[in-house]
Amino acid sequence: MAEKDNKLHIALFPWLAFGHMIPFLELAKLIAQKGHRVSFLCTPRNINRLPKLPPNSINFVNLPLPHVEGLPEDAEATIDVPYHTIQYLKKAYDGLQESVTLFLQSSNPNLIIYDFAPYWVAPIASKLGIKTSFFSIFISPTLGFMGPPSVLKGESSVNYEIRTKPEDYTVPPKWIDFPTTVAFRYFEIKRIFDSMSPNDSGVSDVYRIGAGIESCDVVAIRGCIDFEPEWFRLLRNIYNKPVLPIGQLSPAGDQNDNGGDETETETWLKMKSWLDKQEKGSVVYVAFGSEAKPGQEEVTEIAFGLEKSQLPFFWVLRLTQAAALPAGFEERVEGRGVVWKTWAPQLKILAHESVGGHLTHSGGSSVVESLKFQRALILLPLTADQGIYTRILEEKKMGRCVPRNERDGSFTSNAVAESLRLVMVEENGKIYRERVKEMSELFGDMDRQNRYLDAFLDHLKCH
Known part of the structure; x- marks a missing residue:
């Protein structure tokens, strides 16, 4: 009985891009293998396009995407639309707040692990007494370079300068306290500079990241402390909350079998x-x-x-x-x-x-x-x-x-x-x-991956 009581119900809610959904699914599979109950929240068409899993290993929760003007009828992922239309996908995604709230109220999971886009999840979950974890598929150097939540949300302070032009992102910021070459090159930041400003969804991508980190209980990052120790230390300092590696989420198993249709x-x-x-x-x-x-x-x-x-x-x-x-x-x-x-x-x-x-x-x-x-x-x-x-x-x-x-x-x-x-x-x-x-x-070391995941789940049970 004690063993059963020790099992958790964990919900995962990724952003609608396959570069996000697949790592979230890898994490969901690893959690389910530990015997925990897993719910994976996503839209119907995307769930159908994800790799097929053994029956009953994960509970897929269908959240129909609301219609938004400017978004094609069957578009449910970034792969379905041109770059300039992704803002409408984010607007439709924000329309899932009621569906997510109803799921959390009826299912009452112990924890919801969410992506950068649904910055509104943690306040909803917290009111219901549900723990929250921001899960970043972005590596720790990306988060470290982007800075503390206040900077991401555009709030100026004495300690941190707000970056206003592309050139500001081509040098390491002052809060990084060790030598590094990590910065965007001009053409790289120019291509994505629109993500620093509000779009048709009403907020910017970086605001979503900042608000999502600020309101969660724990930050989980795809990565490995042995690979990037100084960056994890930096993030713990500038976030002032637990920051845990979740492992590289390297796919397991024999890739040379002839499975599939x-x-x-x-x-x-x-x-x-x-x-x-x-x-x-x-x-x-x-x-x-x-x-x-x-x-x-x-x-x-x-x-x-x-x-x-x-x-x-x-x-x-x-x-x-x-x-x-x-x-x-x-x-x-x-x-x-x-x-x-x-x-x-x-x-x-x-x-x-x-x-x-x-x-x-x-x-x-x-x-x-x-x-x-x-x-x-x-x-x-x-x-x-x-x-x-x-x-x-x-x-x-x-x-x-x-x-x-x-x-x-x-x-x-x-x-x-x-x-x-x-x-x-x-x-x-x-x-x-x-x-x-x-x-x-x-x-590729699955033992190391297991240790990181166990440490993350143990942290949840103890806090």
Whole structure:
């Protein structure tokens, strides 16, 4: 009976982007494996698109998204809409307050773990006596660079200056009390500077983060103290509340099985057939996640760069991207390179022994998955906090960023080719290949992951 009483009911509520929903789902699975009851709050179409789980392991709670003018009828995730329309998705998401309140009142979970977007959850839960945890898929250096809740909410103070222009974000802020290169490059912050100002939803993205952190009981962060100790210390100081690592949420299990439906199995077998013919560690895997979409100029330079590198490559390039490959490119690289234009099983590809490196946007999940399989990193950040993650990986000699123009972010095919060859095969780039092997334990060690999760759950039981 005591064992049963020790189990918790935990609700999770992610933002409607697959780069957020998937880490939340990984966390939900790990919590459920500990024997706790888990409710996963999300919209119906997104729940249907998430990876299938064993029956009854997690209770999926359907929250129909309210209609908002400017948002297409079936749009329920950022992948469904152009960038400028995401503000309407946030407005619709804020319309879920009543549904979430009703769920909390009727289900009375011990804890709700929420994302950056629903900054309004903690005050509702607290009134009902439910504990709250802000869960950041953004790494601790991103949060540390962005600053304390007061700064994020735009409240000026004697101790902290408010940043008002893009240039302010290109240098480390004064509250960081140790040497670091962590800052946005001008073109990176320029691309996302609108997130610092209120949009059609009525508040800015950074305000959401600040308010969500300010009102929670505990901050949980995707990350590892062994990897970023100084950043966790900084956050505890500027948040003045518990800040706990939740682990890297590296996917578990054997990625080379042929699970999934018949179509997915057939797709993988085609890919595997090509990968099996390549030399061990020779292939560059090229993919930029589901959210980051390279523009036409970027696709062109990447293509010519891959061609000039003379390395074998497997490029996942979604057909939905409004960009065409250079004329004759696929014919010229036939046999040496593959351009795959539909869904691809990233984990299985990264797990294949012929893959040696990953040309990536520095998205959190992609980095974790690459490092789990000891794949060298060639970095090309495109949006969000990917530039910050890139700085950290460069500081630790775990990845090499493709050289770019500081003002507009443009890059050349020569820069792509040289970066690929340096990291993949040249003697001067050996450090990158060795470092990812050294650090992979921090990203793929499930025992370490278990210890972080146990510490987080124990904290909840004791406070």
